Amino acid sequence: MLDGIRRRLKMRPNSPPSSPLQGRARVDVKTKRLALRLRPGDLAVVAHEDLDETAARALVHSRVRAVVNVRPFLTGRFPALGAQILHEHGIALIEAQAADLAAFTEGAEISFDGRNILDQGNHPICAASRIGAAEIEEQMTAGRRRLHGELEQFIGNTLAYAEAEKSLILSPLSPPSLTTQFHGRQVLIVIRGQDYGRDLAAVRGYIREVHPVLIGVDGGADALLSAGMKPHLIVGDMDSVSDHALTSGAELVVHAYPDGRAPGQERLQKLGLRHCLVRSIGTSEDLAMLLAYEQGAELIVAVGSHLSMFEFLEKGRPGMASTLLTRIKVGSILVDAKGVSKLYQRGVRWTHLVVLAGAGLLTMILIFLSAPATQNLGQIIWLKLRYTFGF
Numbered sequence: 001m002l003d004g005i006r007r008r009l010k011m012r013p014n015s016p017p018s019s020p021l022q023g024r025a026r027v028d029v030k031t032k033r034l035a036l037r038l039r040p041g042d043l044a045v046v047a048h049e050d051l052d053e054t055a056a057r058a059l060v061h062s063r064v065r066a067v068v069n070v071r072p073f074l075t076g077r078f079p080a081l082g083a084q085i086l087h088e089h090g091i092a093l094i095e096a097q098a099a100d101l102a103a104f105t106e107g108a109e110i111s112f113d114g115r116n117i118l119d120q121g122n123h124p125i126c127a128a129s130r131i132g133a134a135e136i137e138e139q140m141t142a143g144r145r146r147l148h149g150e151l152e153q154f155i156g157n158t159l160a161y162a163e164a165e166k167s168l169i170l171s172p173l174s175p176p177s178l179t180t181q182f183h184g185r186q187v188l189i190v191i192r193g194q195d196y197g198r199d200l201a202a203v204r205g206y207i208r209e210v211h212p213v214l215i216g217v218d219g220g221a222d223a224l225l226s227a228g229m230k231p232h233l234i235v236g237d238m239d240s241v242s243d244h245a246l247t248s249g250a251e252l253v254v255h256a257y258p259d260g261r262a263p264g265q266e267r268l269q270k271l272g273l274r275h276c277l278v279r280s281i282g283t284s285e286d287l288a289m290l291l292a293y294e295q296g297a298e299l300i301v302a303v304g305s306h307l308s309m310f311e312f313l314e315k316g317r318p319g320m321a322s323t324l325l326t327r328i329k330v331g332s333i334l335v336d337a338k339g340v341s342k343l344y345q346r347g348v349r350w351t352h353l354v355v356l357a358g359a360g361l362l363t364m365i366l367i368f369l370s371a372p373a374t375q376n377l378g379q380i381i382w383l384k385l386r387y388t389f390g391f
Helices: 002-008 031-037 053-061 082-088 133-170 196-202 204-210 220-226 263-271 284-294 309-314 321-333 350-370 372-389
Strands: 022-027 043-046 066-069 092-096 109-112 116-118 124-131 186-191 213-217 233-236 251-256 276-279 299-303 334-336
Touching (some): 022 031, 031 043, 053 082, 066 109, 082 133, 109 124, 133 321, 186 284, 196 204, 196 220, 196 299, 213 220, 251 263, 284 299, 284 321, 299 321, 321 334
Parallel strands (some): 022 043, 043 066, 066 092, 213 233, 251 276
Antiparallel strands (some): 022 109, 109 116
Protein backbone atom coordinates (compact mmCIF):
# COMPACT_ATOMS: atom_id res chain seq x y z
CA MET A 1 0.00 0.00 0.00
CA LEU A 2 2.75 2.46 0.95
CA ASP A 3 4.64 1.78 -2.30
CA GLY A 4 1.50 2.61 -4.26
CA ILE A 5 1.04 5.86 -2.37
CA ARG A 6 4.67 6.86 -2.94
CA ARG A 7 4.36 6.26 -6.68
CA ARG A 8 1.37 8.62 -6.79
CA LEU A 9 3.14 11.41 -4.90
CA LYS A 10 5.67 12.30 -7.57
CA MET A 11 5.80 16.09 -7.85
CA ARG A 12 5.32 17.96 -11.10
CA PRO A 13 5.85 21.68 -11.65
CA ASN A 14 2.86 23.90 -11.07
CA SER A 15 1.70 26.28 -13.79
CA PRO A 16 1.03 29.84 -12.59
CA PRO A 17 -2.41 31.26 -13.26
CA SER A 18 -2.64 32.95 -16.66
CA SER A 19 -4.66 35.84 -15.16
CA PRO A 20 -4.86 37.63 -11.77
CA LEU A 21 -6.00 35.46 -8.90
CA GLN A 22 -9.53 36.74 -8.57
CA GLY A 23 -12.97 35.42 -9.30
CA ARG A 24 -16.43 34.75 -8.01
CA ALA A 25 -16.61 32.96 -4.65
CA ARG A 26 -18.63 29.77 -4.47
CA VAL A 27 -19.05 28.65 -0.88
CA ASP A 28 -20.18 25.37 0.65
CA VAL A 29 -19.32 23.28 3.69
CA LYS A 30 -19.50 20.14 1.51
CA THR A 31 -16.99 20.09 -1.33
CA LYS A 32 -18.83 17.42 -3.35
CA ARG A 33 -22.01 19.50 -3.25
CA LEU A 34 -20.11 22.64 -4.18
CA ALA A 35 -18.62 20.94 -7.25
CA LEU A 36 -22.10 20.68 -8.79
CA ARG A 37 -22.43 24.47 -9.21
CA LEU A 38 -18.89 25.59 -9.90
CA ARG A 39 -18.05 27.30 -13.18
CA PRO A 40 -14.67 27.77 -14.89
CA GLY A 41 -12.73 30.60 -13.26
CA ASP A 42 -14.60 30.47 -9.95
CA LEU A 43 -12.83 30.46 -6.59
CA ALA A 44 -14.06 27.47 -4.62
CA VAL A 45 -14.28 28.28 -0.90
CA VAL A 46 -14.31 25.16 1.27
CA ALA A 47 -13.78 23.90 4.81
CA HIS A 48 -12.10 20.61 3.93
CA GLU A 49 -9.26 19.36 6.11
CA ASP A 50 -6.93 16.86 4.38
CA LEU A 51 -8.62 17.30 1.00
CA ASP A 52 -9.28 13.88 -0.55
CA GLU A 53 -8.59 12.69 -4.08
CA THR A 54 -12.21 12.39 -5.24
CA ALA A 55 -13.06 15.93 -4.12
CA ALA A 56 -9.91 17.28 -5.74
CA ARG A 57 -10.69 15.66 -9.09
CA ALA A 58 -14.20 17.11 -8.98
CA LEU A 59 -12.68 20.57 -8.44
CA VAL A 60 -10.23 20.02 -11.30
CA HIS A 61 -13.09 18.94 -13.57
CA SER A 62 -14.91 22.19 -12.69
CA ARG A 63 -11.84 24.17 -13.87
CA VAL A 64 -11.74 26.45 -10.86
CA ARG A 65 -9.00 29.08 -10.70
CA ALA A 66 -8.21 28.54 -7.03
CA VAL A 67 -9.40 26.69 -3.94
CA VAL A 68 -9.65 28.75 -0.75
CA ASN A 69 -9.68 26.49 2.29
CA VAL A 70 -10.43 27.66 5.84
CA ARG A 71 -8.97 24.34 7.04
CA PRO A 72 -5.49 22.90 6.35
CA PHE A 73 -5.17 21.18 2.98
CA LEU A 74 -2.73 18.82 4.71
CA THR A 75 -2.44 18.25 8.44
CA GLY A 76 0.45 15.81 8.21
CA ARG A 77 -1.58 12.99 9.78
CA PHE A 78 -1.43 11.00 6.55
CA PRO A 79 -0.55 11.80 2.92
CA ALA A 80 -3.93 12.97 1.62
CA LEU A 81 -3.71 13.32 -2.16
CA GLY A 82 -6.08 16.22 -2.84
CA ALA A 83 -3.60 19.08 -2.50
CA GLN A 84 -1.10 17.31 -4.76
CA ILE A 85 -3.71 16.80 -7.48
CA LEU A 86 -4.81 20.45 -7.44
CA HIS A 87 -1.19 21.58 -7.59
CA GLU A 88 -0.43 19.30 -10.53
CA HIS A 89 -3.28 20.88 -12.51
CA GLY A 90 -2.18 24.46 -11.89
CA ILE A 91 -4.96 25.30 -9.43
CA ALA A 92 -3.84 27.69 -6.69
CA LEU A 93 -4.16 26.47 -3.10
CA ILE A 94 -4.98 29.28 -0.66
CA GLU A 95 -5.24 28.65 3.08
CA ALA A 96 -7.43 31.33 4.65
CA GLN A 97 -7.04 32.28 8.29
CA ALA A 98 -10.78 32.56 8.84
CA ALA A 99 -12.72 30.90 11.64
CA ASP A 100 -15.29 29.44 9.26
CA LEU A 101 -17.02 29.93 5.93
CA ALA A 102 -19.25 32.70 7.32
CA ALA A 103 -16.51 35.21 6.40
CA PHE A 104 -17.27 34.65 2.71
CA THR A 105 -20.34 35.63 0.71
CA GLU A 106 -21.71 33.31 -1.95
CA GLY A 107 -21.31 34.82 -5.42
CA ALA A 108 -19.17 37.77 -4.31
CA GLU A 109 -16.07 38.83 -6.26
CA ILE A 110 -12.92 38.18 -4.22
CA SER A 111 -9.19 38.31 -4.91
CA PHE A 112 -5.90 37.25 -3.36
CA ASP A 113 -2.99 39.71 -3.19
CA GLY A 114 -0.41 37.31 -1.76
CA ARG A 115 -1.14 38.07 1.89
CA ASN A 116 -4.87 38.71 2.21
CA ILE A 117 -8.14 37.75 0.59
CA LEU A 118 -9.91 40.93 -0.46
CA ASP A 119 -13.53 41.74 -1.20
CA GLN A 120 -14.71 43.61 -4.32
CA GLY A 121 -13.81 46.93 -2.70
CA ASN A 122 -10.27 45.68 -1.96
CA HIS A 123 -10.99 45.48 1.76
CA PRO A 124 -9.31 42.56 3.57
CA ILE A 125 -11.59 39.65 4.46
CA CYS A 126 -8.88 37.66 6.21
CA ALA A 127 -5.19 36.88 6.05
CA ALA A 128 -4.21 34.02 3.76
CA SER A 129 -1.20 32.24 2.30
CA ARG A 130 -0.59 30.28 -0.86
CA ILE A 131 0.53 26.67 -0.50
CA GLY A 132 3.27 25.65 -2.92
CA ALA A 133 5.24 22.56 -3.86
CA ALA A 134 7.65 22.76 -0.92
CA GLU A 135 4.86 22.95 1.68
CA ILE A 136 2.95 20.10 0.04
CA GLU A 137 5.99 17.84 -0.06
CA GLU A 138 6.85 18.66 3.57
CA GLN A 139 3.39 17.68 4.80
CA MET A 140 3.29 14.62 2.56
CA THR A 141 6.58 13.43 4.04
CA ALA A 142 5.22 13.97 7.56
CA GLY A 143 2.06 12.09 6.61
CA ARG A 144 4.00 9.13 5.28
CA ARG A 145 5.93 8.91 8.55
CA ARG A 146 2.74 8.93 10.61
CA LEU A 147 0.66 6.68 8.36
CA HIS A 148 1.34 3.44 10.22
CA GLY A 149 0.12 4.97 13.48
CA GLU A 150 -3.03 6.30 11.80
CA LEU A 151 -3.77 2.91 10.26
CA GLU A 152 -3.28 1.15 13.59
CA GLN A 153 -5.78 3.49 15.23
CA PHE A 154 -8.14 3.09 12.26
CA ILE A 155 -8.13 -0.70 12.61
CA GLY A 156 -8.82 -0.43 16.33
CA ASN A 157 -11.78 1.90 15.71
CA THR A 158 -13.13 -0.40 12.98
CA LEU A 159 -13.15 -3.45 15.24
CA ALA A 160 -14.67 -1.54 18.15
CA TYR A 161 -17.48 -0.07 16.03
CA ALA A 162 -18.08 -3.42 14.31
CA GLU A 163 -18.75 -5.06 17.66
CA ALA A 164 -21.18 -2.30 18.63
CA GLU A 165 -22.96 -2.03 15.26
CA LYS A 166 -23.10 -5.63 14.06
CA SER A 167 -26.74 -6.14 15.03
CA LEU A 168 -27.80 -3.01 13.11
CA ILE A 169 -26.09 -4.12 9.89
CA LEU A 170 -26.91 -7.82 10.07
CA SER A 171 -30.60 -7.22 10.86
CA PRO A 172 -32.92 -6.81 7.84
CA LEU A 173 -33.70 -3.31 6.58
CA SER A 174 -37.20 -1.94 6.70
CA PRO A 175 -38.31 -2.87 3.16
CA PRO A 176 -39.09 0.21 1.02
CA SER A 177 -41.94 0.23 -1.46
CA LEU A 178 -40.20 -0.01 -4.84
CA THR A 179 -41.49 -0.76 -8.32
CA THR A 180 -38.05 -1.83 -9.61
CA GLN A 181 -37.78 -5.61 -9.54
CA PHE A 182 -34.56 -7.04 -8.10
CA HIS A 183 -35.41 -10.68 -7.50
CA GLY A 184 -33.26 -12.96 -9.65
CA ARG A 185 -31.63 -10.03 -11.46
CA GLN A 186 -28.08 -8.70 -11.41
CA VAL A 187 -27.44 -5.23 -10.01
CA LEU A 188 -24.76 -2.68 -10.91
CA ILE A 189 -24.03 -0.10 -8.20
CA VAL A 190 -22.04 2.97 -9.25
CA ILE A 191 -20.26 5.10 -6.63
CA ARG A 192 -18.30 8.13 -7.70
CA GLY A 193 -15.05 6.94 -6.16
CA GLN A 194 -11.49 6.66 -7.43
CA ASP A 195 -11.22 5.69 -11.14
CA TYR A 196 -14.99 5.12 -11.35
CA GLY A 197 -15.13 6.49 -14.90
CA ARG A 198 -12.58 4.09 -16.36
CA ASP A 199 -14.07 1.13 -14.51
CA LEU A 200 -17.59 1.98 -15.65
CA ALA A 201 -16.37 2.15 -19.25
CA ALA A 202 -14.66 -1.23 -18.82
CA VAL A 203 -17.94 -2.97 -17.88
CA ARG A 204 -20.06 -1.49 -20.69
CA GLY A 205 -20.06 -4.83 -22.50
CA TYR A 206 -21.40 -6.53 -19.39
CA ILE A 207 -24.15 -3.91 -19.08
CA ARG A 208 -25.19 -4.32 -22.73
CA GLU A 209 -25.41 -8.11 -22.45
CA VAL A 210 -26.93 -8.55 -18.98
CA HIS A 211 -29.09 -5.41 -18.59
CA PRO A 212 -28.65 -5.22 -14.81
CA VAL A 213 -30.60 -2.98 -12.44
CA LEU A 214 -28.62 0.29 -12.35
CA ILE A 215 -28.19 2.03 -8.99
CA GLY A 216 -26.42 5.36 -8.65
CA VAL A 217 -25.17 6.26 -5.19
CA ASP A 218 -25.56 10.05 -5.02
CA GLY A 219 -23.20 11.40 -7.73
CA GLY A 220 -22.93 7.91 -9.21
CA ALA A 221 -26.29 8.63 -10.85
CA ASP A 222 -24.70 11.48 -12.82
CA ALA A 223 -21.86 9.14 -13.78
CA LEU A 224 -24.39 6.73 -15.27
CA LEU A 225 -26.18 9.50 -17.18
CA SER A 226 -22.87 10.83 -18.51
CA ALA A 227 -22.15 7.33 -19.82
CA GLY A 228 -25.51 7.26 -21.64
CA MET A 229 -27.30 5.05 -19.11
CA LYS A 230 -30.36 5.89 -17.02
CA PRO A 231 -30.33 4.73 -13.39
CA HIS A 232 -33.27 2.73 -12.10
CA LEU A 233 -32.58 3.85 -8.52
CA ILE A 234 -30.71 6.68 -6.85
CA VAL A 235 -29.67 5.98 -3.27
CA GLY A 236 -27.98 8.41 -0.90
CA ASP A 237 -27.99 11.64 1.06
CA MET A 238 -28.94 13.50 -2.14
CA ASP A 239 -26.26 16.14 -1.53
CA SER A 240 -23.92 15.45 -4.44
CA VAL A 241 -26.35 14.45 -7.19
CA SER A 242 -27.64 16.92 -9.77
CA ASP A 243 -31.24 18.00 -10.24
CA HIS A 244 -30.97 16.56 -13.74
CA ALA A 245 -30.32 13.10 -12.32
CA LEU A 246 -33.00 13.42 -9.64
CA THR A 247 -35.60 14.28 -12.27
CA SER A 248 -34.50 11.55 -14.71
CA GLY A 249 -37.32 9.22 -13.66
CA ALA A 250 -35.29 7.02 -11.32
CA GLU A 251 -36.79 5.84 -8.04
CA LEU A 252 -35.31 7.78 -5.14
CA VAL A 253 -34.23 6.21 -1.84
CA VAL A 254 -33.08 8.67 0.82
CA HIS A 255 -30.49 7.41 3.29
CA ALA A 256 -31.79 8.26 6.77
CA TYR A 257 -29.95 8.00 10.08
CA PRO A 258 -31.05 5.30 12.54
CA ASP A 259 -32.92 7.98 14.53
CA GLY A 260 -34.98 8.92 11.45
CA ARG A 261 -33.24 12.18 10.51
CA ALA A 262 -32.80 12.52 6.76
CA PRO A 263 -31.13 15.77 5.63
CA GLY A 264 -31.52 14.84 1.96
CA GLN A 265 -35.30 14.65 2.21
CA GLU A 266 -35.79 18.42 2.31
CA ARG A 267 -34.23 18.86 -1.13
CA LEU A 268 -36.52 16.29 -2.71
CA GLN A 269 -39.56 17.84 -1.06
CA LYS A 270 -38.64 21.23 -2.52
CA LEU A 271 -38.35 19.61 -5.96
CA GLY A 272 -41.68 17.86 -5.46
CA LEU A 273 -40.17 14.41 -6.09
CA ARG A 274 -41.56 11.17 -4.73
CA HIS A 275 -39.13 9.20 -2.59
CA CYS A 276 -38.85 6.74 0.24
CA LEU A 277 -36.71 6.71 3.39
CA VAL A 278 -34.58 3.83 4.57
CA ARG A 279 -32.84 3.98 7.92
CA SER A 280 -29.33 2.61 8.08
CA ILE A 281 -25.98 3.28 9.71
CA GLY A 282 -22.83 3.53 7.66
CA THR A 283 -22.40 4.94 4.18
CA SER A 284 -24.87 5.27 1.34
CA GLU A 285 -22.95 2.71 -0.71
CA ASP A 286 -23.39 0.25 2.19
CA LEU A 287 -27.13 0.94 2.09
CA ALA A 288 -27.27 0.39 -1.68
CA MET A 289 -25.59 -3.01 -1.35
CA LEU A 290 -27.81 -4.07 1.56
CA LEU A 291 -30.90 -2.94 -0.33
CA ALA A 292 -30.00 -4.94 -3.44
CA TYR A 293 -29.12 -7.98 -1.35
CA GLU A 294 -32.35 -7.97 0.65
CA GLN A 295 -34.48 -7.33 -2.45
CA GLY A 296 -33.25 -10.66 -3.86
CA ALA A 297 -30.52 -9.64 -6.31
CA GLU A 298 -28.74 -12.57 -7.95
CA LEU A 299 -25.42 -10.70 -8.23
CA ILE A 300 -24.14 -7.28 -7.16
CA VAL A 301 -21.41 -5.57 -9.19
CA ALA A 302 -19.91 -2.48 -7.55
CA VAL A 303 -18.07 0.25 -9.49
CA GLY A 304 -16.11 3.01 -7.74
CA SER A 305 -16.63 1.67 -4.23
CA HIS A 306 -14.38 2.60 -1.32
CA LEU A 307 -12.27 -0.32 -0.18
CA SER A 308 -8.98 0.76 1.33
CA MET A 309 -8.37 2.25 4.76
CA PHE A 310 -6.54 5.11 3.04
CA GLU A 311 -9.71 6.11 1.19
CA PHE A 312 -11.65 6.19 4.44
CA LEU A 313 -8.97 8.29 6.11
CA GLU A 314 -9.26 10.75 3.21
CA LYS A 315 -13.02 10.91 3.84
CA GLY A 316 -12.36 11.78 7.47
CA ARG A 317 -13.88 8.54 8.79
CA PRO A 318 -12.28 7.02 11.91
CA GLY A 319 -13.16 3.48 10.84
CA MET A 320 -14.96 1.34 8.29
CA ALA A 321 -17.06 -0.93 10.52
CA SER A 322 -20.28 -0.66 8.52
CA THR A 323 -18.50 -1.36 5.23
CA LEU A 324 -16.72 -4.36 6.71
CA LEU A 325 -19.97 -5.79 8.10
CA THR A 326 -21.87 -5.06 4.89
CA ARG A 327 -19.33 -6.92 2.80
CA ILE A 328 -19.43 -9.85 5.19
CA LYS A 329 -23.21 -9.97 4.77
CA VAL A 330 -23.44 -9.59 0.98
CA GLY A 331 -20.04 -11.02 0.06
CA SER A 332 -21.41 -14.25 -1.42
CA ILE A 333 -22.98 -12.35 -4.33
CA LEU A 334 -20.71 -9.28 -4.49
CA VAL A 335 -18.26 -8.65 -7.34
CA ASP A 336 -16.18 -5.50 -7.02
CA ALA A 337 -15.19 -3.96 -10.36
CA LYS A 338 -12.75 -1.54 -8.75
CA GLY A 339 -9.59 -1.43 -10.85
CA VAL A 340 -11.00 -3.70 -13.58
CA SER A 341 -9.95 -1.13 -16.21
CA LYS A 342 -6.32 -1.74 -15.22
CA LEU A 343 -6.43 -5.52 -15.58
CA TYR A 344 -6.00 -5.60 -19.35
CA GLN A 345 -4.91 -2.52 -21.30
CA ARG A 346 -2.94 -4.09 -24.14
CA GLY A 347 -3.67 -2.54 -27.52
CA VAL A 348 -4.04 -4.30 -30.86
CA ARG A 349 -0.70 -5.70 -32.12
CA TRP A 350 0.41 -5.28 -35.75
CA THR A 351 0.69 -9.07 -36.00
CA HIS A 352 -3.02 -9.33 -35.21
CA LEU A 353 -3.79 -6.95 -38.08
CA VAL A 354 -1.59 -8.95 -40.48
CA VAL A 355 -3.32 -12.21 -39.55
CA LEU A 356 -6.74 -10.58 -39.90
CA ALA A 357 -5.85 -9.11 -43.32
CA GLY A 358 -4.39 -12.43 -44.46
CA ALA A 359 -7.51 -14.32 -43.43
CA GLY A 360 -9.67 -11.85 -45.35
CA LEU A 361 -7.49 -12.11 -48.46
CA LEU A 362 -7.56 -15.92 -48.35
CA THR A 363 -11.34 -15.86 -48.06
CA MET A 364 -11.61 -13.62 -51.12
CA ILE A 365 -9.33 -15.90 -53.12
CA LEU A 366 -11.36 -18.99 -52.22
CA ILE A 367 -14.61 -17.24 -53.16
CA PHE A 368 -13.10 -16.11 -56.48
CA LEU A 369 -11.84 -19.60 -57.35
CA SER A 370 -15.13 -21.30 -56.44
CA ALA A 371 -17.30 -18.97 -58.58
CA PRO A 372 -18.79 -20.64 -61.76
CA ALA A 373 -17.57 -17.84 -64.01
CA THR A 374 -14.04 -18.27 -62.70
CA GLN A 375 -14.18 -22.05 -63.30
CA ASN A 376 -15.43 -21.55 -66.89
CA LEU A 377 -12.67 -19.04 -67.55
CA GLY A 378 -10.13 -21.52 -66.22
CA GLN A 379 -11.36 -24.26 -68.53
CA ILE A 380 -11.15 -21.95 -71.57
CA ILE A 381 -7.58 -20.96 -70.69
CA TRP A 382 -6.63 -24.62 -70.20
CA LEU A 383 -8.06 -25.60 -73.61
CA LYS A 384 -6.29 -22.67 -75.25
CA LEU A 385 -2.97 -23.76 -73.74
CA ARG A 386 -3.47 -27.36 -74.91
CA TYR A 387 -4.30 -26.22 -78.49
CA THR A 388 -1.35 -23.79 -78.62
CA PHE A 389 1.32 -26.08 -77.24
CA GLY A 390 -0.12 -29.42 -78.37
CA PHE A 391 -0.24 -31.27 -75.06
